[in-house]
Structures are given as C-alpha cells and as structure tokens.
Amino acid sequence: MAFFEMVKTALKTVVSRPATILYPYQPAKKTSLTRGHVTIDESRCISCGTCQRKCPAQAIVISKEAKTWQIDRLRCVVCNSCVDTCPVKCLFMDTQYSPPVTARSVEIIAITYVKPLKVEKTADKPEKKEEPGK
Numbered sequence: 001m002a003f004f005e006m007v008k009t010a011l012k013t014v015v016s017r018p019a020t021i022l023y024p025y026q027p028a029k030k031t032s033l034t035r036g037h038v039t040i041d042e043s044r045c046i047s048c049g050t051c052q053r054k055c056p057a058q059a060i061v062i063s064k065e066a067k068t069w070q071i072d073r074l075r076c077v078v079c080n081s082c083v084d085t086c087p088v089k090c091l092f093m094d095t096q097y098s099p100p101v102t103a104r105s106v107e108i109i110a111i112t113y114v115k116p117l118k119v120e121k122t123a124d125k126p127e128k129k130e131e132p133g134k
C-alpha cells in the first residue's frame, strides 16, 4: 500500500504546479508579519548594546566610541530578537527582503551612525554635611 501512496504522491507532484517560485525573478509573497530585514531609527538609539547581546548570530556590532551601529545581513537569521528586546523600540522588521548577493561585500554590512541620547539622572545624591569637630 505504501508503494501506491508513493506513486500517487509522485504523479500528483508531476502534474501540479511547483510549490516554490523563481525568486527574485518573481516577486515573493509578503504579509504584514513577513520578516525582510532589520532597520533602525538611529535618532532614538541610546547605544545600550542590548541588541548586540541578544543577537544569536552576532550580526550586530555597536561601537560607543565610533558612535556606530552595524549589522551584517549575511549573518542575520531574521529571528526578530533584537527588535523584541530593544528598550526604546528603535529597531523594526521591514517586510522588504535584502537584495540577493553572491559574495560578501561591504554593502552587506549596513553601518549607521548614531547619536546616543543622554540618560537623564532621576534623583540627585543627597549632599554630605560636614560634622562639627572633624
């Protein structure tokens, strides 16, 4: 019986349309939940480094000295972890896929210059009073 099931599946596969498309020659199907590529609103980034620490692929590198946020799109596995954990919600998942490439090049690594926001202190430390006789 398994043989007939296999023949049935094989014949069905031969006469039906392919389950895949010829991307990028044919446009990919997308929904609002499609994970294309990570983007950043660099004006809101506070350079906290959370996205770098949470990235399982080590695709994000932040330099506080150079004030840069960079992502290696060939390393990124589009897991959405950085978007979910950014404390100021300045990372977004764009539904547009990155263009296909055949070799690693500098264009693959997107570098953004950020201006880290200053974190304002909420409470001042109480001033020390000098004790008499000291």
Ligand code: SF4
Pocket: 040, 044, 045, 046, 047, 048, 049, 050, 051, 052, 062, 085, 086, 087, 088, 089, 090, 091
């Ligand atoms: S993108 Fe978000 S998580 Fe990453 S350093 Fe900037 S503020 Fe922090």
Ligand code: SF4
Pocket: 038, 054, 055, 056, 057, 058, 059, 060, 071, 075, 076, 077, 078, 079, 080, 081, 082, 083
């Ligand atoms: S989507 Fe995932 S793999 Fe890609 S940069 Fe964010 S955390 Fe890293």
